[in-house]
Amino acid sequence: MADKIKVATASLCGCFGCHMSILDIDEKLFDLVELVEFDRSPINDIKTIGKCDIGIIEGGVANSENVEVLREFREHCDILIALGACAVNGGIPAMRNQNTLQECLETAYIHGIGVDQPCIPNDPEIPLLLDKVHPIHEIVKVDHFLPGCPPSGATIWTFLTELIENKPISFPYEQIHYD
């Protein structure tokens, strides 16, 4: 049997909805695990990435750790995929780009409702926030984009089977939506 296709996944500045949607391909997951083997992914909790055929990124880029993980994925994956609205265009988290980072932090940690010890966290372990949230193609080259908030399990399945079978990527009308 040919070697299984190695897939890594990561969630950057997303809500894990896209990863839930991957799981939402339901019983087809059985077919999928016949074809692929998961490398680094929140699904198996492996924390380091090895050489992979496909990397799937959920979420945009909002902090220094996101940048690091994304660059690592680009380096280790032959094909990199932006999965979902936040990876594709920044999504809901990018709505903070309308405000300065200072305003965002002050709203959350100084003037926020229910804040009783106003203080902006600055522990060195916390990744530094970028001044804006970016879609991943603004940081690294991306090979494929799957929009949707989240893309449905059916969309992800259509895409993965076409990609693995080396067919042109195309979708039925209802499978592509930006929301």
Add this chain to the structure above:
Amino acid sequence: MPEQQTFKLDSKTIPFRDGDTIMDAALRAGEYIPHLCHNPEFTPHGSCRVCVVSANGRHVSACTQQAMNDMEVDNRSDAIMDKRRNLLQMLFVEGNHVCPGCEKSGACQLQAVAYYTNMLSPHYTHFFPKRSVDASHADIAIDFNRCILCELCVRASRDVDRKNIFSISGRGIKARLVINSDTGKLGDSDLTATDKAVHVCPVGAILPKHRGYDKPIGERLYDRQPVSQVGDVAAHDEDDNHG
């Protein structure tokens, strides 16, 4: 009797009358040419360029180019679709289009035309411009983040409502929609919910208040069928076109 004049739209023969644009004749023949700023009820504007076609080898906007006898018009080739997709991608990155958080989603013509051209990503670098929302009017809100400067509200308010409430100010990348009231606020204008200007916006920029998300996902205007079959947002009853 003079002979019927025709041109070729892809492989189809399209009859036209004197004075027709390519778009006029195509619409009458039931052929779809993607567009955003065009609405047959108003004078063509030619600003969104999404209706770009190649007519006898020249790129022109179908809504402003007069039809000519025996003209060969390419409306479907990959090269034309690529151009349209690029134009749409620029419209997306120029504004702030957060579809998952937009009331108009599913019934938005910008989205629908983007689906039609198979746009899967915005491709370009986002501007993330700082724009505002004006909710000062009791019945209508305007979200400038989503305005694509199609000037349909400008034309409707000027030509149908005779109120001149909207205009474009500035040029090029600085162009923006403004409200002609003393304070610049919508609430201080004499716009009313029944004005034509409130019912022509192809995107989620001008929205009636108090009724968001009243159609479930799956039943919205463009959820099941593409814009080429459904037609324009403005052509549908207000009850149908709200996400």
